[in-house]
Amino acid sequence: MKVGIIGLGLIGGSLGLGLRSRGHYILGISRHQETCTLACDKGIADEASVDFSLIQDAEVVFICTPIGAILPTVEKLQPILSPNTILTDVGSVKSAVVNAVTPLWSNFIGGHPMAGTAEQGITAAKPDLFPGTRYVLTPTEHTPSQAQKTVTELVQSLETEVIICPPEAHDQAVAWISHLPVFVSSSLIAASLQETDPEVAQLAQKLASSGFRDTSRVGGGNPELGVMMAKYNKEAVLRSLQVYQEQLETIKQVIEAENWDVLEMMLGQTKGARSRYNMTR
Numbered sequence: 001m002k003v004g005i006i007g008l009g010l011i012g013g014s015l016g017l018g019l020r021s022r023g024h025y026i027l028g029i030s031r032h033q034e035t036c037t038l039a040c041d042k043g044i045a046d047e048a049s050v051d052f053s054l055i056q057d058a059e060v061v062f063i064c065t066p067i068g069a070i071l072p073t074v075e076k077l078q079p080i081l082s083p084n085t086i087l088t089d090v091g092s093v094k095s096a097v098v099n100a101v102t103p104l105w106s107n108f109i110g111g112h113p114m115a116g117t118a119e120q121g122i123t124a125a126k127p128d129l130f131p132g133t134r135y136v137l138t139p140t141e142h143t144p145s146q147a148q149k150t151v152t153e154l155v156q157s158l159e160t161e162v163i164i165c166p167p168e169a170h171d172q173a174v175a176w177i178s179h180l181p182v183f184v185s186s187s188l189i190a191a192s193l194q195e196t197d198p199e200v201a202q203l204a205q206k207l208a209s210s211g212f213r214d215t216s217r218v219g220g221g222n223p224e225l226g227v228m229m230a231k232y233n234k235e236a237v238l239r240s241l242q243v244y245q246e247q248l249e250t251i252k253q254v255i256e257a258e259n260w261d262v263l264e265m266m267l268g269q270t271k272g273a274r275s276r277y278n279m280t281r
């Protein structure tokens with residue numbers, strides 16, 4: 001199948017490597033000629049160009065740009081592609097993308113690979129990024145069944161488990177397991193930095209080990225990603241933060257009341273419930 005990929009970064013490049021090694025013909029689009037050359041050299045694409053007309057005959061096009069560039073990309077594609085071309089995206093937020101793109105391109109299905117690394121750009125692309133991971137597709141009542149079937153088969157060929165859900169459910173779910181943790185973790189670092197005694201502050205930094213490493217990791221990540229989560233998934237992020245704030249308040253009250261049995265019960269419940277989260281990687 002002729003597959004177009006726009007945005008040859010971590011996700012776009014890894015899709016190119018994975019799909020090309022499974023026999024698909026990959027047409028890559030980048031904003032930079034050097035990236036196009038590198039994409040062909042690294043086996044990410046069979047052909048690559050800065051000119052969108054390269055993908056006019058693609059049967060499926062994956063838009064792998066940052067979220068804010070997805071809609072402008074669809075607008076640029078409109079005069080180039082045939083209406084039969086199936087469009088999909090890989091953005092980490094779905095309602096905002098699906099609601100904006102569907103009126104412009106009916107042959108569209110939103111997607112979100114639940115795979116990634118902390119690195120970015122074409123040099124971060126890996127052939128084995130997807131096998132063993134989940135790939136969310138978010139069809140709506142407007143999504144053509146053939147688009148869903150074709151994209152499902154393509155991403156399943158990368159050895160992913162396809163999860164189908166509505167865009168809104170996806171966004172609330174990722175707010176809980178991906179976006180809220182960033183703001184909780186960032187707040188943990190910010191709160192620790194508010195220690196007013198310089199000796200204690202220095203000691204805390206010296207003593208920090210595995211617990212702080214685990215809980216501060218996502219708060220110490222790329223700020224642009226955090227802003228993207230809050231900007232494009234604002235409602236779900238705010239709802240999660242509100243519930244989290246209430247939960248913290250409850251814990252605070254239990255400790256103030258020295259209600260140790262209740263505290264133990266609460267911690268026991270979360271210890272038991274953690275295994276329900278199916279963390280693959």
Ligand code: NAP
Nearest residue numbers: 007008009010011030031065066067069091092116120121
């Ligand atoms: P990335 O490595 O930075 O790749 C994005 C690529 O998009 C860039 O390499 C660039 O490619 C192109 N691009 C950047 N800004 C652009 C703009 N303003 N207009 C058009 N193209 C632009 O980022 P990524 O991690 O692959 O993320 C791409 C998408 O995947 C995002 O929508 C993100 O939400 C989603 N996603 C990311 C992860 C993750 O863990 N990183 C996981 C799942 C989904 P060229 O230089 O070749 O033009």
